[in-house]
Amino acid sequence: xxxxxxxxxxxxxxxxxxxxxxxxxxxxxxxxxxxxxxxxxxxxxxxxxxxxxxxxxxxxxx
Amino acid sequence: xxxxxxxxxxxxxxxxxxxxxxxxxxxxxxxxxxxxxxxxxxxxxxxxxxxxxxxxxxxxxxxxxxxxxxxxxxxxxxxxxxxxxxxxxxxxxxxxxxxxxxxxxxxxxxxxxxxxxxxxxxxxxxxxxxxxxxxxxxxxxxxxxxxxxxxxxxxxxxxxxxxxxxxxxxxxxxxxxxxxxxxxxxxxxxxxxxxxxxxxxxxxxxxxxxxxxxxxxxxxxxxxxxxxxxxxxxxxxxxxxxxxxxxxxxxxxxxxxxxxxxxxxxxxxxxxxxxxxxxxxxxxxxxxxxxxxxxxxxxxxxxxxxxxxxxxxxxxxxxxxxxxxxxxxxxxxxxxxxxx
Numbered sequence: 001x002x003x004x005x006x007x008x009x010x011x012x013x014x015x016x017x018x019x020x021x022x023x024x025x026x027x028x029x030x031x032x033x034x035x036x037x038x039x040x041x042x043x044x045x046x047x048x049x050x051x052x053x054x055x056x057x058x059x060x061x062x
Numbered sequence: 063x064x065x066x067x068x069x070x071x072x073x074x075x076x077x078x079x080x081x082x083x084x085x086x087x088x089x090x091x092x093x094x095x096x097x098x099x100x101x102x103x104x105x106x107x108x109x110x111x112x113x114x115x116x117x118x119x120x121x122x123x124x125x126x127x128x129x130x131x132x133x134x135x136x137x138x139x140x141x142x143x144x145x146x147x148x149x150x151x152x153x154x155x156x157x158x159x160x161x162x163x164x165x166x167x168x169x170x171x172x173x174x175x176x177x178x179x180x181x182x183x184x185x186x187x188x189x190x191x192x193x194x195x196x197x198x199x200x201x202x203x204x205x206x207x208x209x210x211x212x213x214x215x216x217x218x219x220x221x222x223x224x225x226x227x228x229x230x231x232x233x234x235x236x237x238x239x240x241x242x243x244x245x246x247x248x249x250x251x252x253x254x255x256x257x258x259x260x261x262x263x264x265x266x267x268x269x270x271x272x273x274x275x276x277x278x279x280x281x282x283x284x285x286x287x288x289x290x291x292x293x294x295x296x297x298x299x300x301x302x303x304x305x306x307x308x309x310x311x312x313x314x315x316x317x318x319x320x321x322x323x324x325x326x327x328x329x330x331x332x333x334x335x336x337x338x339x340x341x342x343x344x345x346x347x348x349x350x351x352x353x354x355x356x357x358x359x360x361x362x363x364x365x366x367x368x369x370x371x372x373x374x375x376x377x378x379x380x381x382x383x384x385x386x387x388x389x390x391x392x393x394x395x396x397x398x399x400x401x402x
Contacts, residue, residue, distance in 0.1 A: 001120070001123065002123060002126070002127055005120070005121060005123060005124055005127070006124070006127050006129050009124065009129055010129070010193070014190070018133060018134055018135040019135065020121075021124060021130060021133040021135065022133065022135035023086065024118075024121055024122060024124070025122065025124060025125045025130055025133060026133070026135070028135070029087075029088075030086075030087040030088070031088075033135070036135065037135075041087065044087075045083050045084060045086075045087050046083075048083035048086060048087075049076075049079045049080045049082075049083035049084075050079075052079040052082050052083055052114060052117075052118050053075055053076055053079040055117055055118065055121055056075050056078075056079060056113070056114045056117050056118075057075065059117045059120065060075070060113050060114060060117045
């Protein structure tokens, strides 16, 4: 499980990965992340969506 | 937006992920309405969403992994571990700074495959975690450049500029070699920092020991053995010097905290400038020799300037946005205690 989680993370671009972890692990809001990264809030949401998709690819059992 | 060439399964996965991501943000009432409509429209939508949501929940386990612990986007202040710098608190003139780290641009890291060499570079304020192929971990400080060569018979990093921390994988079967300038550092296990800034090299083991060799080999033919609590400074010109760190000194730069113990003011400013735009300059060179002890949050140069001014009773002038000058006070040069 952990290995697959890490594998999913490593498949992401570093930017996508850090944004995902900043929100999921640190509870940073999209607005905070947007401010720090210079992305729009929608852009952050898009990165989150990409990361979640990748995790489900490796961990979800459809 | 979603191409029809995607499999049904993949399309559902993306839709469900997009909804999870939307709801994780600040969805508007109409977003929620649209979501409920989508969720209720098809049992497969609901099934996919529930699965993705659950998988997303389990991703919290990343916090227990090396990768998760090494995450580089700064956490919110309440999520940060409390600083533990007993040494700093004991010293008059302590400067403690709140605020947050600003990471300038996340996209600065550019790994480029070049035969078996990977090149890494970080920008201003960017501290980057680099998992190495052998399971070791390199944390690259702001404004740093490194080349990583990993192969069957080789495990070598060349630090071209900046600073890096190396946490070696336990299972490593051969030593990691780090070269910086004319210095070669070799370690089998543990954690250590190597700095190579303006031609001056610093080696600092944090856990376990390292062996340091002068590549030019002129005056130190035998490798120097360093253990945790010691550091070796190899200046651009001049002789290497070994120093000891106070117990408990933790070298928390990867977490965005810069610690100084009896460090010259000009060095403090140079270090802090790696993480922020703007500048702090000194109106007279004699100020450079003031000694600073304390812990600072990286990335907040204005707060640093204000705290230094308060700690040393200096006048602070902002010449233009983000650029500060510290000047001696017009009358007394008495050192004042910083105000909270």
